[in-house]
Amino acid sequence: MARGVLFVISAPSGAGKSTIIDRIRPMFPDMLYSISCTTRAPRNGEQDGVHYFFVEENRFRRMIADSEFLEWKEVHANLYGTPAWPVRNALEAGRRMVLDIDVKGAREVFEKVADSVGIFINAPSMEVLEQRLRLRGTDSDESIRIRLANAVQEMEMGRDFRYQIVNDDLDAAVEELASIIKRESEGDS
Numbered sequence: 001m002a003r004g005v006l007f008v009i010s011a012p013s014g015a016g017k018s019t020i021i022d023r024i025r026p027m028f029p030d031m032l033y034s035i036s037c038t039t040r041a042p043r044n045g046e047q048d049g050v051h052y053f054f055v056e057e058n059r060f061r062r063m064i065a066d067s068e069f070l071e072w073k074e075v076h077a078n079l080y081g082t083p084a085w086p087v088r089n090a091l092e093a094g095r096r097m098v099l100d101i102d103v104k105g106a107r108e109v110f111e112k113v114a115d116s117v118g119i120f121i122n123a124p125s126m127e128v129l130e131q132r133l134r135l136r137g138t139d140s141d142e143s144i145r146i147r148l149a150n151a152v153q154e155m156e157m158g159r160d161f162r163y164q165i166v167n168d169d170l171d172a173a174v175e176e177l178a179s180i181i182k183r184e185s186e187g188d189s
Contacts, residue, residue, distance in 0.1 A: 004091040005184055006113050007098045009177075010106045010158065011121035012151035014132040016167040020121060021100055023174045028181060032090050032097040037063070040078035053083070071101070071108035087113065096185055103157045110160075117184045118161035119177065124168040126151065 011017035025033070037053040039060050048054045055063075060079045064072060072081030082099065090097040091113070099109060103120075110116060123129040129151055133144045158164060163180050167173040 002094050003115075004093060004095040004097065006087060006091060006109075006116040007096065007119060007181060007184070008106045008109050008113075008116045008161075009098060009100055009119045009121065010103045010154070010161065011167075012123070012129060012154045012158075013147040014129045014136070014151075015121045015123045016132070016170065016173065017100065017121045019170065020165075020167065020173055020177055021098065023170070024098075024177055024181070027178055028096065030096070031181070032086070032095055034082060034087060034097055034099040034101075036080055036082055037069075038078055038080045070112050071105040073105065082109065084112075096181070103154045107157070107160065117163070117180070119163045119165065119180060120158035120161035121165045121167055121173065121177075122155060122158060124166055128168075 009017060009021060025031070035049065035051070035053060037055050037060060039055060039057045042048065042052070042054055046052065046054075057079065060072075060081065063069060063081070063083070068084055069081040070084045070087060072079060074080075082101065082105065087097060087099070099106075099116075101109065106118060110118060123132060126148065130144065130148055133139055133147055139147065165173050165176050165180075
């Protein structure tokens with residue numbers, strides 16, 4: 001059986017990564033999606049094992065000590081991590097899997113899963129990125145300023161990814177991602 005393919009998708013906040021991934025999912029119904037662990041409480045409508053694996057901090061820290069994560073980090077006083085076992089199981093079973101992750105976490109995954117396929121999604125410009133963040137209406141001016149400052153660094157790191165997609169047209173970006181998945185999957189699924 002051929003080894004599966006791990007698609008590691010990253011983007012600066014506001015580039016449209018989640019929207020593109022949501023559009024890709026029905027096109028590849030057999031593809032698995034990595035679910036992260038977090039110590040934060042579930043938000044309205046979130047389900048354990050669907051949106052995240054919600055775990056107590058002590059358990060999360062044991063998982064860190066037992067090297068059960070491909071990557072992990074602390075964000076706003078909560079812990080987030082990508083459990084390794086679902087990824088390893090999928091790849092060993094010859095399945096495709098998508099990992100939606102930040103750029104720093106992606107670098108850690110690339111070190112542990114060397115043949116993963118990195119795909120970086122970007123907005124056409126910083127102005128468009130700022131406009132998208134403002135249109136979402138979910139972030140304060142301070143949060144937008146921080147996200148834009150982070151985006152500069154993330155775009156630099158995005159050059160390390162095998163593929164770059166500029167999301168200046170949603171349909172074209174979705175088609176480009178679908179094309180990459182098909183090309184990289186040939187013979188593996």
